[in-house]
Amino acid sequence: MSGPAQDRFDRLRLIRSPNVGPVAYRQLIARFGSAGQALSAIPDLAARGGARAFRGADERAVAAEWQAVERLGGRHIFLGDADYPALLEEAGAAPPVLMAMGALPLDGRPLVAMVGARNASAAACRFARQLAQDVGARGGVTVSGLARGIDTAAHMGSLSTGTVAAIGCGLDVFFPPENAALQERIAAEGLLLTEHPPGTEPLARHFPARNRIIAWMAQGTVVVEAAPRSGSLLTARLAGEEGREVMAVPGFPLDPRAQGCNALIRDGATLVQSAEDIFESVGRIGGGLFRQPRATYAGPPPADLVEAERRQITGLLSMAPVVVDEIIRLSGASAGAVQTALLELEIAGRLQRHAGGRVSLLD
Structure with a gap:
């Protein structure tokens, strides 16, 4: 292996190395210029930081992951690749690599995240499905998390116009199980994304990280039914912290599933009743629907320490x-x-x- 193929393999090895998170990955590439050079340097960096020993990612395990993704018909998308979601790349803690299935083009199309309660009411699911359909009719792409309830309704409403599902498990794991057919359709007709290698089970700790992908790759996030302290509200908070628009659908005050949305609106989120409200809201970001991502490896210049x-x-x-x-x-x-x-x-x-x-x- 040599040239570009070796560089991509080295990037995956660097990402899978212990203690190399998203920020460290960007800084290592900024400092050393390539993943191969960074891999050579990190044992010395670890020693300077006080580690007694450092062992990088096992090459055989990385090769096995690469082959497993290819066998599934997927691919690795790295920061800096043309098909890495542009607004997601803008976030400093964005995943250095995504595994993807599907070939939905995202360039030039507004991305709208839509999330909400897993135990959503029938009325809310119907509204979310119609809202996603209307977003697609206006040229937008709906992003969600393939969970039960609102996520499922949003994907169903946007399958024919463009939908992206970010999942908290491997590409070969179906969760929830009843969405297996929907997940396969999204992988074939839309875009399925994860930062987890094949075989990774949907553990609870994976879902907050999945939520940041949903929030950060979209111009705005719409919450349709959410209880207080729910994962949907976490997604909304992540969106707001990155300067994305936060929107919510109001609900009946006595329904606990509406309390999160109503609280968001009380605190300044845009009230959404139609797709027109969504496009009016995200159109305020940077004076238009789209922003150019900053430089991929915007890290500090190399600096030696005494x-x-x-x-x-x-x-x-x-x-x-x-x-x-x-x-x-x-x-x-x-x-x-x-x-x-x-x-x-x-x-x-x-x-x-x-x-x-x-x-x-x-x-």
């Missing part, structure tokens, strides 16, 4: 999350130096990254 800087930066960290910009200000070091120190700690398994650009020590 030991005194490393100790000073590490000394400012604790198990309480702190914003990276605050570390830069307090340390007086350059942004590149601080990011390098944080990268070393992360590769060593000593640093945890949190939402909002915050970091904390794990030990």
Whole structure:
């Protein structure tokens, strides 16, 4: 293997290496220029961060994953690839790789996320299906999570015009089981996305991560029925944090399934009664329906550290999350130096990254 094929294999090896999360992946590529160079450098980075030993991803396991995806008729899409969702790529913590089935073109089409209760009412499911159908009739693509209830209705309404399903398991796992036929249709007629290798089961911890794919790849998120503290509200929050439009369908105040949507509207979300409301809302983003993603590997410039800087930066960290910009200000070091120190700690398994650009020590 050589050339572009080797580079793509190296990227997958880097992604599957221990402690290489989305932020670390971008920074490693920015610093070393290629996944192959980064793989050669990370044992030394881990040692500087305090790790006693570092073992990268097993090449045989990575090769097996690659072959399994190809056998399913899928493909790996990496950050920087032309078919990686443009707005998703804009998010700093976007998955470095997605596994995909289907060939639905997304360029030039508005993407609208639609989520809601699994135990949704019949009226809400009917409304979600019609709303997704109307979004498609106006040229849009509906994005959802293939869950029971509102997600299923949204996909059914948009199958003929364009639908994207982000799932929290492998491409070869059907969840929920009753949606197996729908999942196969989306893989054939729309686009099925996951960040998990084949065989990965739908564990509870996978779904918040799946929600960020749904929220971040769309111009806006519409919530149709949601109880307080539901996964749908998490998706709406993720959308808002990335500057996407948050929209909600109002419901009857005494129905617990409407309380989340009504609360979103009370807090400033756009009230949605039709597809026209959706397109009017997402049209306000950046003055139009589309935005250009920022540079794929927008990381700090390479910066070498002296030991005194490393100790000073590490000394400012604790198990309480702190914003990276605050570390830069307090340390007086350059942004590149601080990011390098944080990268070393992360590769060593000593640093945890949190939402909002915050970091904390794990030990």
